[in-house]
Amino acid sequence: MIVKSWGRAARAALLGLALASPAGADEAFVTNQGSGDLTIVDLSTMAPVATLPIGGKPAGVAVSADGARAYVTSPEGKYLSVVDTRERRVLRKIPLEGGPLGLAVAPDGKRVYVADMYEQRLFSVDPESGVVATAQVGVTPSGVAVTPDGRTILVAIRDANKIAFVDAASFQKLGELEVGRHPFGVTIDADGKRAYSANVESDDISVIDLSSRRVIARVKVGKRPYCVALAQGRGFVTDQYAESVSVFDLSTFAPVAQVKVGEYPEGIGASRDGKTIYVANWFTNEFWSIAADSLKVIAKAKTGDGPRAFGAFIRAMN
Template identity: 60%
Template structure:
C-alpha cells in the first residue's frame, strides 16, 4: 500500500512545462542535524545530505537553479552550495546572526538579514564577499525581493514593521507598520502586494508595495511563520497550531485550516502552483498539500529540525 501511495504521489509531482517534463527538488535546512537535505519531489526521496554546520536555518535557491545559499546563525556565515554538483562551493563569513536570505532575480546579489545588527548584508555572488550593509529595523528575519529586483522587503520582527529597501541606492526608503512580530515575508508574482506572517498577533498583514502601507489583516492560526501564494489563495504555516491556514487573496477571508505535522515552518509552492511543500520542524517531515483539494497528500522524512526558511525549491529539467 505504501508503495502505491508513493507512486501516486510521484506521478502527481511530475510537472509538465513548455519544453516537456521537468521535476523539482527541495533544499531543506535541518537545523538540529546541521545539514542540508536535497529531496527529489518526483520520487519523494532524499537525494543527498550535505553537512553545513552552525545550525542552518535560512535557504534561498537562485532563479537559475545553479546555487543554494544557506544561513548558519551560530557560524555567522552563509554557505554556497553548488546545486547540481551537490557540494559546498564556498563559505562566506557575514558576522552577526544571519537568518533570512534572498537572491536577486538576476542572481548577482544575495541579501542576508542580520538578526543582531538591524541590518541586511549584501553579498556579491561573483566575488562571494560582503560588499555593503543596509540599515533596517530591529531583528530582521524574512526577506523578499520584487520580481524586477528593484526593491527588497525586510520583516523587522521586533519593530513590528517591514522595511522597503531601494536595491540600487542600497538604503531604506520606507517603513511600514504591520502586525506584531512579523517573521516571514512573501511578495506576489506581480510585485504589487506583500504578505507578512505576524508571529505575535496571529495574523497576516497585506501590504500595498507601491503605496508602502498595510491594506488589510487576515486572522490565521497560532504563531504564523511564513506565507506561500498560489491559485488566488494564501497558505500560512501556523507553528503552534500544527496547521496551514488558507485564505482568499481577493476577499482576504479565511477558507480553511489544514492539519499538518508538528511545528510547521518553511513553506513553498511548486512551479506549476499545484502543490504546497511544508517543512515540519518537530515532526522531521515535509508535508505535501494539494492546493486545489486543500488536503495533505504525502509526507517525506527529513533530517532533525527542518526549517527551510526561504525559497527552498529548485526546478530541474
Template identity: 60%
Template structure:
C-alpha cells in the same frame, strides 16, 4: 503522433501527472542535524544530504537553479551550495546573526538579514564577500524581492514593521507598520502585494508595495511563521497549531485549516502552483499539500529540525 496528441489533450483538460508538471527539488535546512536535505518532489524521496554546520536556517535557491545559499546563525556564515553537484563550494563570514536570505533575480547579488545588527548584508557572489550593509529595523528576519529586483523587503520582527529597500541606492525607502512580530515575508508574482506572517498577533498583514502601506489583516492560527501563494490563495504555517491556514487572496477571508506535521515552519509553492511544500520542525518531515483539493497527499522524512526558511524550491528542468 498519436501519443503527442493524447498528451496535448490530457494537458488541456488538466490530467498531466504532477511529476511531469512540476519537476522540482526541495532544499530543506535541518537546524538540529546541521545539514541540508534535498528532496526529489517528483519521486517524493530524499536524494542527497549536504553537511552545512552552524545550525542552518535560512535558504534561497537562485532563479536559474545553480546555487543554494544557506544561512548558519551559530557559525555567522553563509554557505554556498552547488545545487546540481550537491556540494559546498563556498562559505562567507557575514558576522552577527544571519537568518533570512534572498537572491536578486539575475543572481548577481545576495542579501542576508543580520538579526543582531538591524541590518541587511549585501554580498557579491562572484567574490564571495560582503560589499555593503543596509540599515533596517530591529531583528530583521524574512527577506523578499520584487520580481524586477528593484525593491527588497525586510520583515523586522522586533520593530513590528517592514523595511522597503531600494536595491540600486541600497537605502531604506520606507517603513511600513504591520502586525506584531512579523517573521516570514512573501511577495506576489506581480510585485504588487507583500504578505507577512505576524508571530505575535496571529495574523497576516497584506501590504500594497507601491503605496508602502498595510491594506488588510487576515486572522490565522497560532504563531504563524511564513506564507506561500498559489491558486488565488495564501497558505500560512501555524507553528503552534500544527496546521496550514488558507485564505482567499481576493477577499482576504479564511478558507480552511489543513493539519500537517508538528510545528510547521518553512513553506513554498511549486512552480505550477499545484502543490504546497511544508517543513515540519518537530516531525522531521516535509508535508505535501494539494493546493487545489486543500489536503495533505504525502509526507517525506528529512533531517532533524527542518526549517526551510525562504525560497527553498529548485526547478530541475
C-alpha cells in the same frame, strides 16, 4: 573565506550523483537546524536524494532564479554557504558577522541579501567575493524578499513590528511600514503588486499594496504564523503553535480552511504550477506535500533533525 575540505565535498557530491533525481525533476532544499545539514528532496517522488553537511545550525535558504545555486545561512556558524545545486556540493562559505538568518536572491543572481538578526542590518553579498554593502534596517531583521524587478528589498523587522523597504541600487533604506506584531516571513507575489507578512504574535497576515506601501488588509490565521506561500488564488500560512496550515482567499481575504500538518510547521512553498504546497515540520522531522486545490496531504518525506526551510527553498527546473 572558508572553504570546505575536498574530501567532505567530494563525498557529498558522490552521494548526490548516486541518488540523482530524474531529469527535470523539481527539488526542495531543506535546512535542518538540529543536524546541521541540508536535505535535498526530489519533489516528483517526495524522496530525499542527498544530504549535504552545512554546520552552524542552518536555518535560512534561498535558491537562485536559474536554479544553479542555493544559499544557506548558519546563524551560529556566522556564514553563508554557497551550494552548487547540480553537483550537490558546497562551493564556499562566506563569513558573515552577527546572526545571518533570512535571505533572498536578486532576480539576476548577482546579489544575495541576508538579514543579520543581531546587528539590525542587511547584508548585500556578492556570491563570488563576499559582502559588498550593509544597510541599517531595524531591530531583529528576519525574513527578506525582493520584488520581481529586483529594485526593492523588503525586510521583516521583527521587534519593531515593521516592514522595511530598501533600494537595491543604492542599498539605502527607503522607509518602513507598521504591520502586525513580530513579523517574520515576508512574501511577494509574482506580479510584484502585493506583499504578505506573517505576524507571529498577533496571529495574522498583513497584506501590503506595494505601489502605495500601505497595509490594505489584516487576515486572521492560526496561532503563531511563520511564513506565507501563494498559489491558485490562495494564501497558505504555516501556524507553528496550531500545527496547521491556514488557507485564505487572496481576493476577499476570507478564510478557506485549516489543514492539519506536523508539529511546529515552519517553511512553506508552492510548486511552479501552483498545484502543490510543501511544508517543513520542525519538530517531527518531516517534509510534507499538500494538494493546493483539495487541501489533502499527498506525501511525507523524512528529513534531518529540525527542518526549517525558511525561505525560497524550491528549485524549479525549466
